[in-house]
Amino acid sequence: MSQHRSGFAISLLLALVAAFSAPEGHAAGPHGGLVWQRLSPSTDGPVLYQIIFRSSATPGHIPAISPNHTLMNSPFSVGGDGSVAIGGLSISSTGIITFANGQTLFSSLNGQTGSVNIAGSNGISVAANAGRVTVTTNATSDNTASTIVSRDSSGNFSAGTVTLNGNLTLPGTTLGSSGPSGVLFLGMPFMHNFGSANAFVGNFAGNLTMTGGGNSGFGMYALTNTTSGGSDAGFGVDALWHNTTGSNNSAFGAIALASNTTASDNSAFGTGSLTSNTSGEKNSAFGSGAIQANTSGNFNTAFGFFTLGNNTTGSSNAAFGTGALLANTIGNYNVAFGHNALLANTASANSAFGYSALTSNTTGQFNSAFGHEALVSNTTGEQNSAFGVFALSLNATGVNNSAFGLNALNLNTDGASNSAIGAGALQANTHGGDNSAFGQLALSSNTTGGSNVALGENALNTMTTGSSNIAVGNNAGSNLIAGESNNIYIGNPGNAGESTASTSELLALRRKPSSPGPLEQPVPAVSQSL
Numbered sequence: 001m002s003q004h005r006s007g008f009a010i011s012l013l014l015a016l017v018a019a020f021s022a023p024e025g026h027a028a029g030p031h032g033g034l035v036w037q038r039l040s041p042s043t044d045g046p047v048l049y050q051i052i053f054r055s056s057a058t059p060g061h062i063p064a065i066s067p068n069h070t071l072m073n074s075p076f077s078v079g080g081d082g083s084v085a086i087g088g089l090s091i092s093s094t095g096i097i098t099f100a101n102g103q104t105l106f107s108s109l110n111g112q113t114g115s116v117n118i119a120g121s122n123g124i125s126v127a128a129n130a131g132r133v134t135v136t137t138n139a140t141s142d143n144t145a146s147t148i149v150s151r152d153s154s155g156n157f158s159a160g161t162v163t164l165n166g167n168l169t170l171p172g173t174t175l176g177s178s179g180p181s182g183v184l185f186l187g188m189p190f191m192h193n194f195g196s197a198n199a200f201v202g203n204f205a206g207n208l209t210m211t212g213g214g215n216s217g218f219g220m221y222a223l224t225n226t227t228s229g230g231s232d233a234g235f236g237v238d239a240l241w242h243n244t245t246g247s248n249n250s251a252f253g254a255i256a257l258a259s260n261t262t263a264s265d266n267s268a269f270g271t272g273s274l275t276s277n278t279s280g281e282k283n284s285a286f287g288s289g290a291i292q293a294n295t296s297g298n299f300n301t302a303f304g305f306f307t308l309g310n311n312t313t314g315s316s317n318a319a320f321g322t323g324a325l326l327a328n329t330i331g332n333y334n335v336a337f338g339h340n341a342l343l344a345n346t347a348s349a350n351s352a353f354g355y356s357a358l359t360s361n362t363t364g365q366f367n368s369a370f371g372h373e374a375l376v377s378n379t380t381g382e383q384n385s386a387f388g389v390f391a392l393s394l395n396a397t398g399v400n401n402s403a404f405g406l407n408a409l410n411l412n413t414d415g416a417s418n419s420a421i422g423a424g425a426l427q428a429n430t431h432g433g434d435n436s437a438f439g440q441l442a443l444s445s446n447t448t449g450g451s452n453v454a455l456g457e458n459a460l461n462t463m464t465t466g467s468s469n470i471a472v473g474n475n476a477g478s479n480l481i482a483g484e485s486n487n488i489y490i491g492n493p494g495n496a497g498e499s500t501a502s503t504s505e506l507l508a509l510r511r512k513p514s515s516p517g518p519l520e521q522p523v524p525a526v527s528q529s530l
Helices: none
Strands: 034-040 048-053 061-065 071-078 084-086 089-091 124-129 132-137 183-185 188-192 199-201 216-218 233-235 250-252 267-269 284-286 301-303 318-320 335-337 351-353 368-370 385-387 402-404 419-421 436-438 453-455 470-472 488-490 507-509
Parallel strands (some): 216 233, 233 250, 267 284, 301 318, 368 385, 385 402, 402 419
Antiparallel strands (some): 084 089, 124 132, 183 188, 188 199
16 A cells, blocks of 8 residues: 555535535634535535545545544555455455464463464364364274274264273163164174063073073073073073073083973083983083983983983983993983992983992893992893992892992802892802802802801801801801802801701701810701701
């Protein structure tokens, strides 16, 4: 703009109704700065006057009154494009404000005075261009490192690891039109509580259609097919996987009760325990593989690795110990306590207590074995009772034998209807039958002899093949060494080779005097009727 002094004229057209009384050219104002000049008409009457203000103002500026009451430039100017300038600041006709260099908008910003720099960081960018400041961010709803989180059009966002110092509040699990709610994994519920009093953790654990309540499933596919089943607990991969309507089942371990569908009241603890069970009820399995093959058997109890592992339809069996009743498939009412007790059994109504007791039994029934390896070799023998370590341990097919005591009837294989009570009683018997031995080592050397009765310690203890002998008392008949038969000894050791072939028996009595006296005298043989 030009800075030379010039006259700034503002033409004011006035339609005057009356003539001015002042003479032409009369100056107005104390300083003579205002002059009236007649323009037209040249005669008296209404005229048009031009008021001339003399000042140093510049065209385009809004004038201001100077100290000497003349007009001068103000800081405001109006451009031909409609913009307004105030010193170095300008406002465009569209409202855009442009600051001059070094000018600021605020005297302070959050307590900062003077020049305040705005810089971007942590995902915020600040750029200045042509007097403008542009602020942008890298906010995204995607899981992108070092960016600000924003929500997408559905109000969702993705993230990696999220660390909470407070609470995580989730709504109850529902299946809405937009899909399931809760904690999802691969689009499927991973942690949810669908239904009534249910709790599930694991990929595909539980489902979103069940009507049963009070269920707990922890592990992939745990209780995934349950419909109306209630009060079931499955902990482990595939635990109670196929269960639909079965209730009150407990499965702890991978694939425990995995095939169960409708059965109830089963308990399985251990990997693979009761894994094949479908309709069997009220079974209890504790140990990996316990009752793993059971399908429809009921009321079975198994404690130990693979106990009752092959049982399918057998019921009311109890097995305690690794391998106990392992081979049993359809046998019922068996009880086995001890490692490998009744290991090979397939029959029913056997009882075995002790390591490997009745371990070889296959089809033998109604046997009872109590003790380490009692009846360990029995296969088909029935109605045998063995109580004591190695009692009847070699019996295979013998039946109706009773052995009570260490090694009682130890070597018996097929001898039948023998009774041995006492350590070592009838311990060498193999095929002999109908023998009765009561006392330590009674009939201990008998192998094939039958129908012998020995009552007392060492009674008939050296006889091997003799039959139909009766010995009562300690060491009675103890001198018989081979096949002596048909003898009766009461407190008498007898003589080797003694046998009575007729119906008369040798009755030998030994009297013990209470005081010194004559030697004991043998009593003559008497008839058997005596």
